[in-house]
Amino acid sequence: MAEVLVYVDHVDGAVRKPTLELLTLARRVGEPVAVALGNGAGDTAAALAEHGAVKVLTHEAAEYADYLVVPKVDALQAAVAAVSAEGSLAAVLVPSSTEGKEIAARLALRLGSGIITDAVDLEAGDEGPVATQSVFAAAFTTKSRVSKGTPVITVKPNSAAVEAAPAAGAVEALSVTFSAAATGTKVTSRTPRESTGRPELTEAAIVVSGGRGVNGAENFAIIEALADSLGAAVGASRAAVDAGWYPHTNQVGQTGKSVSPQLYIASGISGAIQHRAGMQTSKTIVAINKDAEAPIFELVDYGVVGDLFDVVPQLTEEVKSRKG
Numbered sequence: 001m002a003e004v005l006v007y008v009d010h011v012d013g014a015v016r017k018p019t020l021e022l023l024t025l026a027r028r029v030g031e032p033v034a035v036a037l038g039n040g041a042g043d044t045a046a047a048l049a050e051h052g053a054v055k056v057l058t059h060e061a062a063e064y065a066d067y068l069v070v071p072k073v074d075a076l077q078a079a080v081a082a083v084s085a086e087g088s089l090a091a092v093l094v095p096s097s098t099e100g101k102e103i104a105a106r107l108a109l110r111l112g113s114g115i116i117t118d119a120v121d122l123e124a125g126d127e128g129p130v131a132t133q134s135v136f137a138a139a140f141t142t143k144s145r146v147s148k149g150t151p152v153i154t155v156k157p158n159s160a161a162v163e164a165a166p167a168a169g170a171v172e173a174l175s176v177t178f179s180a181a182a183t184g185t186k187v188t189s190r191t192p193r194e195s196t197g198r199p200e201l202t203e204a205a206i207v208v209s210g211g212r213g214v215n216g217a218e219n220f221a222i223i224e225a226l227a228d229s230l231g232a233a234v235g236a237s238r239a240a241v242d243a244g245w246y247p248h249t250n251q252v253g254q255t256g257k258s259v260s261p262q263l264y265i266a267s268g269i270s271g272a273i274q275h276r277a278g279m280q281t282s283k284t285i286v287a288i289n290k291d292a293e294a295p296i297f298e299l300v301d302y303g304v305v306g307d308l309f310d311v312v313p314q315l316t317e318e319v320k321s322r323k324g
Helices: 017-029 041-050 070-086 098-111 216-232 238-242 272-281 310-324
Strands: 003-007 031-037 055-059 089-095 115-123 131-135 138-144 153-156 170-173 206-210 233-236 261-266 284-290 302-305
Touching: 003 017, 003 310, 017 031, 017 041, 017 089, 017 115, 017 153, 031 041, 031 070, 031 272, 041 055, 070 089, 070 098, 089 098, 098 115, 098 153, 115 216, 206 216, 216 233, 216 261, 261 272, 261 310, 284 310
Parallel strands: 003 031, 003 089, 031 055, 055 170, 089 153, 115 153, 206 233, 206 261, 261 284, 284 302
Antiparallel strands: 115 131, 131 138
């Protein structure tokens, strides 16, 4: 069976959820071979093996932390060469983060291969992996495959459920020679992001978002309270962010972040196309809006016509009482 390279997104050896989702998808089209780079790469092996990696290629070097994406591209190119020399390579899968998409694009260019970004599903095809995408602001669903070279595919978080599938997970050292361009852009400083204790927005299983109807930064407290009761991330529409009510890092939409959680709750959001483009692939969508004609109700699974200042606190209390 052909092998599938999976780029591992981890923090000092702690594997992030989107990588485990990629392993689930990779098993549909071949045997997953994980590529873990940087500090703690060797510590990822147990988690990767538990979720289906038949092999884990590791390489630790200061360049991965000290410089931007090129060292990682060099390593993935080396991994492609190593796997291709031993057998057939079906695809390279990369998490669809900002960094992941840049790595994938650079790799595809070097390989002379086609690239598919922001896939939401993956299946085996007669002529190679077939990726499903939501395009044109999620108005259409397409199925595509790469017709030239080794497919390089980035996959959006929450596109597949994480499934355990214990495999050998044999650890092998990857031989990497960095290119001259690898040290071209140096990281001069880092500022740790202040933790809110909530899940990462793009990876969260539940997202609660507020929009113009929240009517002020101080009122986002009721959105946060509902999110915390559900163990959810907090999002915001562009209108709320532009008004200065919530940070841009939490913006959901075409010019913000795209999310695809199991449950998306939109409170006081009209449903403009800009916002819909960032959340329309959510599995279940609930809207709370006092305007019964709001466009958001066109795509929801459940809609509540009512004042969010009445509905959201009641919903929060109901969630707390059921959990209690």
